[in-house]
Amino acid sequence: MEDNSTNNNTSRRDFLQRMGLIASGTVMGGAALFAGYKFETTKKHDSKIKALTAEHQLIEVDDEGNELPDQGNLSNLTYQGREGLHGKRWVMVIDLAKCRNARQCMKACQGAHELRPEQHHINVLQMQDNEITAPYFMPKPCQHCDNPPCVSVCPVDATFKRPDGIVLIDNERCIGCRFCVAACPYSARIFHWKEPLKQLEYEDDKARYSQMIAEGKKEEALELEKKVTYDVELNVPQRKGTISKCLFSADRLRIGQMPYCVSACPNGVYYFGDENEDAVTNGTTKETVRLSGLLRDNAGYRLMEELGTKPRVYYLPPKNRLFPFPDENLLTTEHQS
Amino acid sequence: MDHSLTIEQQKESLQKITCDLIKPVGLNRNFQIWMAFLSVILIACLYAYYIQMREGLGVAGIRDYVSWGMYIANFVFFVASSLIGMLITAVLGLSGAKWITPIARIAEIIAIGFAAVAGLVIVSDMGRPERLLNVFLYARIQSPILWDVTVVTTYVLISLLLYFLPLIPDMGMLQRNPTLPKWLRKVYEILSINWKGTPAQYEILHRSIKIMAILIVPVALAIHTVTSWLFAATSRVGWDSTIFGPYFVSGAFVSGISCLVIAMYFFRKNYKLHDYITEDHFNKIGKIMVLVSLVYLYFNINEFLFPGYKLKSDEAVHLHALLAGKHALLFWSVQIFGLIIPIILLLFKKIRTSGPMLIISIFVVLGSWFKRYLIVVPTQEHPFLPIQNVPENFIIYKPTLIETAITVGSFILVLMIISVLAKLFPVIPIWETAHEKGIHEPEKLSLD
Numbered sequence: 042m043e044d045n046s047t048n049n050n051t052s053r054r055d056f057l058q059r060m061g062l063i064a065s066g067t068v069m070g071g072a073a074l075f076a077g078y079k080f081e082t083t084k085k086h087d088s089k090i091k092a093l094t095a096e097h098q099l100i101e102v103d104d105e106g107n108e109l110p111d112q113g114n115l116s117n118l119t120y121q122g123r124e125g126l127h128g129k130r131w132v133m134v135i136d137l138a139k140c141r142n143a144r145q146c147m148k149a150c151q152g153a154h155e156l157r158p159e160q161h162h163i164n165v166l167q168m169q170d171n172e173i174t175a176p177y178f179m180p181k182p183c184q185h186c187d188n189p190p191c192v193s194v195c196p197v198d199a200t201f202k203r204p205d206g207i208v209l210i211d212n213e214r215c216i217g218c219r220f221c222v223a224a225c226p227y228s229a230r231i232f233h234w235k236e237p238l239k240q241l242e243y244e245d246d247k248a249r250y251s252q253m254i255a256e257g258k259k260e261e262a263l264e265l266e267k268k269v270t271y272d273v274e275l276n277v278p279q280r281k282g283t284i285s286k287c288l289f290s291a292d293r294l295r296i297g298q299m300p301y302c303v304s305a306c307p308n309g310v311y312y313f314g315d316e317n318e319d320a321v322t323n324g325t326t327k328e329t330v331r332l333s334g335l336l337r338d339n340a341g342y343r344l345m346e347e348l349g350t351k352p353r354v355y356y357l358p359p360k361n362r363l364f365p366f367p368d369e370n371l372l373t374t375e376h377q378s
Numbered sequence: 379m380d381h382s383l384t385i386e387q388q389k390e391s392l393q394k395i396t397c398d399l400i401k402p403v404g405l406n407r408n409f410q411i412w413m414a415f416l417s418v419i420l421i422a423c424l425y426a427y428y429i430q431m432r433e434g435l436g437v438a439g440i441r442d443y444v445s446w447g448m449y450i451a452n453f454v455f456f457v458a459s460s461l462i463g464m465l466i467t468a469v470l471g472l473s474g475a476k477w478i479t480p481i482a483r484i485a486e487i488i489a490i491g492f493a494a495v496a497g498l499v500i501v502s503d504m505g506r507p508e509r510l511l512n513v514f515l516y517a518r519i520q521s522p523i524l525w526d527v528t529v530v531t532t533y534v535l536i537s538l539l540l541y542f543l544p545l546i547p548d549m550g551m552l553q554r555n556p557t558l559p560k561w562l563r564k565v566y567e568i569l570s571i572n573w574k575g576t577p578a579q580y581e582i583l584h585r586s587i588k589i590m591a592i593l594i595v596p597v598a599l600a601i602h603t604v605t606s607w608l609f610a611a612t613s614r615v616g617w618d619s620t621i622f623g624p625y626f627v628s629g630a631f632v633s634g635i636s637c638l639v640i641a642m643y644f645f646r647k648n649y650k651l652h653d654y655i656t657e658d659h660f661n662k663i664g665k666i667m668v669l670v671s672l673v674y675l676y677f678n679i680n681e682f683l684f685p686g687y688k689l690k691s692d693e694a695v696h697l698h699a700l701l702a703g704k705h706a707l708l709f710w711s712v713q714i715f716g717l718i719i720p721i722i723l724l725l726f727k728k729i730r731t732s733g734p735m736l737i738i739s740i741f742v743v744l745g746s747w748f749k750r751y752l753i754v755v756p757t758q759e760h761p762f763l764p765i766q767n768v769p770e771n772f773i774i775y776k777p778t779l780i781e782t783a784i785t786v787g788s789f790i791l792v793l794m795i796i797s798v799l800a801k802l803f804p805v806i807p808i809w810e811t812a813h814e815k816g817i818h819e820p821e822k823l824s825l826d
Contacts, residue, residue: 159768166766194611196523197516216512217505220523222445224612228761234436281434282505348613
């Protein structure tokens with residue numbers, strides 16, 4: 042305040058500068074405190090959860106604590122879809138020795154998720170690693186990576202990793218930038234380049250639904266309400282301009298059933314289960330086996346381990362194939378041409 | 379420089395400079411015809427975008443495997459070309475090169491045009507453009523898209539400031555110039571924010587320009603490095619590269635400089651600025667073009683030829699498609715006509731003149747655009763797992779008429795921005811030119 046007498050202007054400027062600094066400091070400090078508070082409150086209280094092993098032992102495992110979603114303006118279905126199923130770590134095992142390209146998995150999947158014939162959540166690929174080794178069929182769903190590149194690059198949290206291991210996509214939030222498509226090394230993602238297959242039906246249902254609501258027929262409308270409400274665990278209704286992909290049939294898991302592809306397979310290719318319980322069940326034979334034993338005895342592996350994506354889908358090598366490859370010349374893969 | 383000009387001489391000289399430089403200013407008939415022409419094309423292109431909004435992104439050739447196509451290639455090209463503003467104003471300006479005075483503003487106009495429209499180009503690639511706000515509402519900071527949005531916006535803002543700040547003295551001087559239309563003088567009066575040309579004002583101005591010129595260096599490097607990370611963030615063959623940042627930045631200077639040369643040629647000829655943008659400017663810009671092209675060539679060798687030494691199996695498929703397969707013709711045309719031949723030709727002083735450099739620059743711009751296409755598209759045609767059980771058009775990317783029209787539309791927008799800015803304000807700073815000619819207080823002289 043000494044220069045008060047010398048130059049009024051300067052001191053006022055100094056004062057304003059200081060005020061500005063204090064104000065911006067307060068705002069930034071406040072923001073930091075708020076962010077810290079939010080972080081603390083969204084963290085789970087308990088980072089361990091209980092699970093039952095195959096030996097009927099109760100164990101405590103780390104709750105892979107992805108922070109809980111903010112309810113915000115999310116619908117109940119979307120909220121529970123983001124929350125996932127507690128205490129589970131879903132895992133799939135695909136036995137390549139048994140796959141004979143029946144494609145029932147693809148059909149069931151496309152039916153459930155209302156996809157066009159060229160849209161695959163699961164795609165059975167004809168593989169041949171090199172000229173000498175045998176060709177084989179390889180069903181390829183989303184690998185539900187524990188270190189998912191698609192989730193890292195998504196700018197809006199439309200695709201996310203659930204605590205139970207499933208990677209889902211919220212097509213009500215997706216902006217359609219397709220960065221996740223570029224990032225996925227497994228080509229697991231598809232995009233709705235035009236109106237989805239059942240768009241007309243959906244619009245029709247929606248019109249009838251609003252009419253019923255207007256007429257006050259609330260009970261009759263219930264059935265329709267299910268059809269027109271977006272279920273993030275089924276990703277239906279599909280939407281133009283958004284991404285879709287394999288969801289490990291999260292809607293079926295919620296009601297205690299196997300994924301669509303797993304239960305549709307006639308050849309016993311798929312095992313599905315919970316890693317915490319160390320148990321997987323074959324979708325065809327309904328036989329339940331130890332996951333660790335199955336992988337150990339059959340030299341199970343994961344696709345592109347070197348990329349560090351940590352898939353939740355394991356493959357059993359195509360040794361002693363139960364069926365011969367129908368036509369060796371059928372292979373017109375990208376790598377051969 | 380002659381420091382002993384009399385007031386009369388200074389006045390005369392200033393009058394000539396002012397007269398020369400503001401002659402093209404104003405929305406004359408030719409300009410109206412030109413804008414009408416651009417508008418007609420733009421409307422056709424907007425109609426194409428309307429179709430895309432209605433039908434979905436499927437009207438473009440992109441599909442599930444090659445899901446980034448011409449739009450993204452074009453986006454990269456736009457971001458690249460906008461870096462010229464930083465190269466001229468910041469790198470050369472801060473290093474004390476006085477000769478850039480007459481071309482600095484042109485470079486900024488190009489930077490603003492390309493950087494601003496780059497944002498729109500990205501929107502045209504979105505499946506759900508109406509959800510653009512989600513990027514801010516649900517922002518996830520680990521996504522490179524968010525970094526890109528942040529730095530591109532910052533770059534546009536700083537470029538606008540670097541364009542606007544040096545305009546202030548000009549507008550201050552011109553607000554009473556009787557040859558200009560009245561409404562334009564009113565605009566100048568408002569925008570010149572009470573410029574009097576006092577030493578104190580000049581000090582603030584110089585200091586602000588300097589701060590902005592320093593600030594724009596990291597931001598410009600960031601916009602193109604982050605743009606390159608959109609690709610390098612993935613593990614795909616051809617994108618999974620550690621040199622993508624500098625590789626993109628060096629390529630940006632090549633395409634930016636060639637855009638600048640084309641603009642210089644055009645303004646010099648049409649605005650009759652031969653006394654200001656001289657052959658020597660072309661000579662000097664030509665030398666810089668050789669330098670940046672050589673750097674870019676060096677990165678190209680690292681990026682394409684050296685992986686060929688190892689030929690990892692996935693890499694082999696990709697490189698084969700580029701160097702000897704499906705994309706070979708385009709690849710070699712781009713490298714030879716867009717990079718190698720220009721480097722060789724520009725080594726000769728005779729070639730570093732306006733005419734030949736215009737032709738070379740057109741080739742380089744074309745090469746730069748297709749180079750972006752070659753960076754974006756072929757990689758996606760070779761994913762890790764084979765492409766099967768999909769129709770033919772999922773395997774091979776063929777751009778459609780509609781996406782071409784939308785891309786043309788983005789160029790039209792850039793041209794419109796450049797045209798309007800170049801018609802509303804002088805393209806060469808009057809005050810700086812005057813200062814360099816020894817007129818120390820142009821404001822005092824012009825206010826009479």
